Amino acid sequence: MKVFDLVESPEVGIVGCLHGNEKLGAQVIRTLSSREKKLPIRTVIANEEAMKRDVRYIDTDLNRSFPGGQGGGIEERLAPKILKALEGCRYIIDIHSTTSGMADCVVTTTDSFRKRKVRELIEAVPIGKVVIMNKSIGKRRSLIDHVRCGVSIEFSQDRAAESVAAIVERSIRNFGEDRRRHSRKEYFKVLRPLKIKDSSKLMMKDFRRVAKGSAFAVAAGKKIRADYDFYPIFINERGYKDTTCIIAKKIVLGKR
Numbered sequence: 001m002k003v004f005d006l007v008e009s010p011e012v013g014i015v016g017c018l019h020g021n022e023k024l025g026a027q028v029i030r031t032l033s034s035r036e037k038k039l040p041i042r043t044v045i046a047n048e049e050a051m052k053r054d055v056r057y058i059d060t061d062l063n064r065s066f067p068g069g070q071g072g073g074i075e076e077r078l079a080p081k082i083l084k085a086l087e088g089c090r091y092i093i094d095i096h097s098t099t100s101g102m103a104d105c106v107v108t109t110t111d112s113f114r115k116r117k118v119r120e121l122i123e124a125v126p127i128g129k130v131v132i133m134n135k136s137i138g139k140r141r142s143l144i145d146h147v148r149c150g151v152s153i154e155f156s157q158d159r160a161a162e163s164v165a166a167i168v169e170r171s172i173r174n175f176g177e178d179r180r181r182h183s184r185k186e187y188f189k190v191l192r193p194l195k196i197k198d199s200s201k202l203m204m205k206d207f208r209r210v211a212k213g214s215a216f217a218v219a220a221g222k223k224i225r226a227d228y229d230f231y232p233i234f235i236n237e238r239g240y241k242d243t244t245c246i247i248a249k250k251i252v253l254g255k256r
């Protein structure tokens with residue numbers, strides 16, 4: 001883990017590389033750190049050991065290892081150190097990149113999303129899609145489940161660090177003095193992971209509705225039809241083992 005403060009007592013924690021093969025986080029941190037006007041941030045490059053080996057994790061998925069502890073593998077022991085490093089920060093932005101070709105999205109969890117501050121932080125991020133993970137995916141062991149206020153953001157892995165850095169800066173400005181809200185958000189509540197065995201063809205796109213009764217994949221020569229309306233996300237994300245995608249429903253806030 002590498003921790004670096006850009007100013008004294010920074011209020012924002014920027015986390016990158018919880019997953020060692022997601023180098024975008026470190027690139028964005030480098031970009032943010034090189035800004036002439038110092039941002040009020042503490043940067044945390046999380047899983048350096050996994051980065052060196054260019055793997056998602058070594059013993060356990062770090063973003064499923066919080067709060068961690070003394071026993072266990074590398075990530076279990078690293079998790080409490082990360083939480084300790086972030087203790088003084090008022091809020092956290094945790095940067096990820098995905099092998100899925102999907103649009104950028106803010107990721108929160110059912111527990112975390114109950115907090116008003118978290119919902120306000122989400123509103124400050126200039127990204128339109130919000131994914132609310134449940135415990136079928138995060139197991140309540142992700143970083144953002146264990147900090148006072150935090151969100152993760154997923155970017156496509158080939159995104160330029162500069163454009164991601166600009167989004168992070170704008171989020172900080174919006175959540176700070178400006179109190180500007182980026183409205184027009186779509187909220188996707190995760191239902192469960194979906195595994196299609198022997199699939200030869202997928203006929204669905206991330207964040208595009210699959211209507212009840214329509215065919216969304218061909219497996220073992222047969223069309224598979226939807227039992228109910230859903231939205232697939234994280235299609236072909238390699239980090240999610242034994243999962244073709246995650247399925248979600250779209251929700252309207254206030255009717256949660």
Ligand SMILES: [Zn+2]
Nearest residue numbers: 019022096097
């Ligand atoms: Zn990740």
